[in-house]
Amino acid sequence: MAVYLDHAASTPLRPEARDAWLAASEVTGNASSVHGAGQAARRLLEDARERIAAVLGCDPIEVVLTSGGTESVNLALQGTWWARDPDRSAVVLPDGEHHATLDTVSWLASAQGAEVRPVPLDESAAIDVAAFDAALPGAALATALVANNEVGSVSDVAALAASAAAADVPLHLDAVGAIAHLSLDFAALRGPGAGRGGLVALSVAGHKVGAPVGTGALVVSRHARMGAVLHGGGQQRGLRSGTPDVAGAAALAVALELTAAERAAEAERLRALSDRLLIGVHDIAPEVRLLGAPDRRLPGHLHLLFPDALGETLLFLLDSAGVRVSTGSACQAGVAEPSHVVLALGRTDREARSVLRVTLGRTTTAADVDAFLAALPEAHRRAAASSARAGSRS
Numbered sequence: 001m002a003v004y005l006d007h008a009a010s011t012p013l014r015p016e017a018r019d020a021w022l023a024a025s026e027v028t029g030n031a032s033s034v035h036g037a038g039q040a041a042r043r044l045l046e047d048a049r050e051r052i053a054a055v056l057g058c059d060p061i062e063v064v065l066t067s068g069g070t071e072s073v074n075l076a077l078q079g080t081w082w083a084r085d086p087d088r089s090a091v092v093l094p095d096g097e098h099h100a101t102l103d104t105v106s107w108l109a110s111a112q113g114a115e116v117r118p119v120p121l122d123e124s125a126a127i128d129v130a131a132f133d134a135a136l137p138g139a140a141l142a143t144a145l146v147a148n149n150e151v152g153s154v155s156d157v158a159a160l161a162a163s164a165a166a167a168d169v170p171l172h173l174d175a176v177g178a179i180a181h182l183s184l185d186f187a188a189l190r191g192p193g194a195g196r197g198g199l200v201a202l203s204v205a206g207h208k209v210g211a212p213v214g215t216g217a218l219v220v221s222r223h224a225r226m227g228a229v230l231h232g233g234g235q236q237r238g239l240r241s242g243t244p245d246v247a248g249a250a251a252l253a254v255a256l257e258l259t260a261a262e263r264a265a266e267a268e269r270l271r272a273l274s275d276r277l278l279i280g281v282h283d284i285a286p287e288v289r290l291l292g293a294p295d296r297r298l299p300g301h302l303h304l305l306f307p308d309a310l311g312e313t314l315l316f317l318l319d320s321a322g323v324r325v326s327t328g329s330a331c332q333a334g335v336a337e338p339s340h341v342v343l344a345l346g347r348t349d350r351e352a353r354s355v356l357r358v359t360l361g362r363t364t365t366a367a368d369v370d371a372f373l374a375a376l377p378e379a380h381r382r383a384a385a386s387s388a389r390a391g392s393r394s
Contacts, residue, residue, distance in 0.1 A: 003323045003371045007361025008149060008177055008301060014210035014255050014362075021212055021251035031244045032235060041246050048249035055256040056202070057185030058219045064236045065249050068216035069176035069205035073100040075218050075229050075240065076172040076201040077143060081108055082227030084140035084170075092135045092142035094119040094127045095344035098149050098174060102340075105143070114140070121344050124293035125153040132160055136167035144171065146178035150328045150341040150357060151292035152301030154182065161189045165198030170224065172201040176216075179204045180259055180361070181267060181298045186219050200224035204256075206248070210362065211255035215248040262362070270300030270360050273369050277358065278302060280373040285380055291342065291355065300360030305342075309383035311355045317379035323372050326357045 004012075024044055029037030031045045046060070053060040066072045081091075091114045093105050108114035117135040122128050125148050136142060142164055147154045157173055164171035175184055190199040201224065206215030220226055220239060232241030281288050281304060289305040306314060311327040318325055328339045338352030358372070 001322070003368045005358050005360060005364065005368065005372060006324050006326045007180075007364070008152075008208075008298075008357065008359035009326055010207045010213065011180065011210055011361045012363050013212060014258060016258060017206075017211045017251040017255040020254040021247045024247040024250035027246065031246055032233060041244075045244050045246045045249055048246070048253040051253035052217055052249070052256055055253075055260045056204070056217075056219055057187050057189075058202075059222065061237070062186070062219050062222055064218045064220050064240050065245065065252075066216045066218055066240060067214050067245075068207065069098075069174070069203055070100045071229075072176075072203035072205070072216050072218035073098070073143075073172070073174060074104050076203060076220075076226075077101065077104045077108065077141065078229050079226035079239065080141040080170050080172065080200065080224070081112065081114065083225035088138060088140035089113060090115040090117050090135075090139040092117045092119060092132065092139050092169070094121065094132065094144055096121050096125060096148055096150070096341040097143065097145055098176070101143055101145075101174060121148075121341075123345070124296065125151040125291065125341060125345055126293060126296065127155040127160065129156055129159045129163070133163040133167075136163060136169045139167070139169045142169050142171045144173055146173055146175045146182065146184065147298050147301075148292065148341060149177040150339060150355075151303045151345075152297040152359075153292040154178070154296050154298065157184075158189060161199040162191065165191060165194045168195070168197035170197055170200040172203070173199060174203050176203055176205045176208055178298065179256075180209050181263065181270075181300070183260065183263060186221075190221060194221075194223070196223055196225055201226070206252045206255060209252075209255045209259045211252040212248060215245070215252045217252065266362060267299040270364070273360050273364060273366065274300045274302055276366070277360075277369045277372065280369070281376065284373065284377050291345065298359075300364065302358045304356045304358065305347075305351060306354050306356065306380065306383070307351070308354075309380060309387050310353050312353070313383040313386055314356055314379055317382055318372075318375055321375040321379060323375045325372075326359075327355055328357055 029041040031041040202219040207213040342352035
């Protein structure tokens with residue numbers, strides 16, 4: 001049986017979320033219809049919205065249901081851009097963001113004339129707070145990962161939100177990879193009296209917490225100015241038109257509630273397992289380096305640099321041994337590229353191609369860690385030999 005250690009890409013569907021999805025799917029009716037069947041669906045939808053809001057620390061009306069993280073990020077960034085003050089054209093963009101953000105901002109720059117203000121990462125791959133603060137004055141919007149999706153380092157998002165509020169710049173936080181492991185309170189991060197600036201949007205995706213793929217949400221402050229990306233029936237405050245996915249909302253609510261209830265205990269368990277895995281890796285290959293923050297990182301998230309082997313080769317050798325890991329984000333359509341996050345840390349192109357991302361999750365056991373460690377020596381030996389042969393031919 002395969003060992004799955006790629007939970008940062010997607011984590012297994014929770015049985016409870018599946019059951020909630022199936023039960024809600026039995027309810028016939030469009031939640032936008034005014035007849036009895038439609039109103040029954042509406043009650044299920046609004047109940048799910050209230051439960052999601054309770055977990056995320058926002059008002060139910062601020063929960064905009066989406067198809068996942070990519071749509072949420074696009075709505076937050078494009079929508080905020082459409083509604084910006086006309087004399088503001090800069091987007092504050094930290095290095096190392098997820099490609100859903102990078103590609104959206106790239107489109108805003110090429111097609112809409114946005115000026116991109118980059119912000120460096122610190123040595124641990126967290127966002128440099130001082131540099132972020134310095135880039136804000138007069139910007140149209142800012143965005144930031146709560147935790148880096150490749151390296152797992154957690155940024156000081158409370159400080160970032162406070163800086164954005166002081167500069168009166170709307171801020172979007174990408175919490176897609178973080179919400180499974182970190183408790184985030186939207187209202188507390190936004191703070192009192194933030195107005196149209198400060199934290200105005202926060203993205204989450206269902207498949208990171210055990211809800212079905214294709215579910216997600218964007219929290220949008222009731223004070224935000226945001227335009228729509230999808231137009232139609234004016235559902236969800238006019239920000240996301242379309243027939244509401246009642247079953248998906250019900251499943252997402254259950255998955256988020258269970259995640260919140262388990263989070264503290266799971267964090268402790270995953271830290272212990274990741275420490276065990278890291279010690280085992282260093283016993284096998286002492287030269288391997290853990291990238292990112294040693295402490296301020298997501299539990300169960302390990303980004304490993306193998307100086308003498310290519311990550312892609314290691315990945316395929318481990319996969320053939322029944323162990324599933326990754327080299328970084330799963331959102332690059334299977335294209336092998338050097339990690340832009342590792343490059344942002346000042347590492348070489350070769351080093352950026354020599355990383356493995358090993359991420360543990362709710363279903364990970366000690367036996368899974370042991371299976372990885374059992375498969376690694378042969379995979380590492382063969383990957384290092386392959387790299388040496390390629391080097392001798394170059």
